[in-house]
Amino acid sequence: MTDVSKKTPGLLLVVSGPSGTGKTTIVNALGKRLDGVFSVSATTRPPSVGEVDGREYRFLSREEFAEIAARGVFLEHARVYGDHYYGTPQEPVLRHLAEGRLVILDIDVQGAVKVKQAMPDAFMIFILPPSDQELLRRLRDRGREDEASIQRRFAEATGEIARATDSGVYDARIVNEDLQQAINEACRLVQERRGRWGRWGVAGQ
Ligand code: ADP
Numbered sequence: 658m659t660d661v662s663k664k665t666p667g668l669l670l671v672v673s674g675p676s677g678t679g680k681t682t683i684v685n686a687l688g689k690r691l692d693g694v695f696s697v698s699a700t701t702r703p704p705s706v707g708e709v710d711g712r713e714y715r716f717l718s719r720e721e722f723a724e725i726a727a728r729g730v731f732l733e734h735a736r737v738y739g740d741h742y743y744g745t746p747q748e749p750v751l752r753h754l755a756e757g758r759l760v761i762l763d764i765d766v767q768g769a770v771k772v773k774q775a776m777p778d779a780f781m782i783f784i785l786p787p788s789d790q791e792l793l794r795r796l797r798d799r800g801r802e803d804e805a806s807i808q809r810r811f812a813e814a815t816g817e818i819a820r821a822t823d824s825g826v827y828d829a830r831i832v833n834e835d836l837q838q839a840i841n842e843a844c845r846l847v848q849e850r851r852g853r854w855g856r857w858g859v860a861g862q
């Protein structure tokens with residue numbers, strides 16, 4: 658089995674936060690600015706309007722997902738929002754880290770805890786909405802889910818924030834009120850981590 662805990666020249670960035678808080682928007686901007694590679698997860702949830710297989714996610718049936726999980730392909734996988742499975746394919750993450758790249762995961766708190774256990778050098782950021790009201794507005798505004806799904810995601814937000822606090826795995830929290838400020842702060846934190854660790858993530862180099 659691959660030892661995923663050993664130090665690599667790259668930096669693994671894990672970003673979590675309640676659905677609709679702005680993770681995707683921030684991660685896309687940060688990836689462009691810092692030349693990061695986004696890790697495309699597999700999921701059993703159906704694609705939303707505008708999502709392309711292999712770009713936002715690899716969309717799999719439950720059977721396909723279970724078969725891949727059983728083969729140990731995932732670095733972590735979890736059941737999220739009750740009825741769908743999500744997983745991070747391990748091989749591209751390790752390959753890009755070995756190449757010295759910044760690799761970005763947008764995953765939930767359960768997944769983040771598993772990644773931190775497996776890869777203790779991962780840098781972990783949690784994104785918060787400025788208020789409940791604004792979170793609900795953003796979930797509705799993006800027009801991706803039906804109202805029942807929006808309400809389920811909204812109801813999960815408080816629990817996800819509590820799990821993040823209890824987990825103790827996050828290095829930083831960012832309140833995404835003004836988008837540009839949140840992106841700047843995320844970039845600053847990642848650059849600071851890089852500076853402190855020499856090259857991406859490798860202490861003492
Ligand atoms: P997540 O990936 O966390 O589910 P998204 O990145 O899809 O969230 O953002 C949800 C919605 O909120 C999108 O329509 C996005 O354009 C919008 N959004 C993100 N950040 C902000 C912000 N700071 N202010 C206003 N709207 C935002």
Ligand code: 5GP
Nearest residue numbers: 676698734735737743744745763764765768
């Ligand atoms: P969405 O369906 O809104 O794209 O994502 C729902 C939730 O699943 C988000 O909290 C997102 O961070 C999380 N997620 C996406 N991919 C993964 C993954 O590979 N593993 C885990 N554990 N969570 C994921």
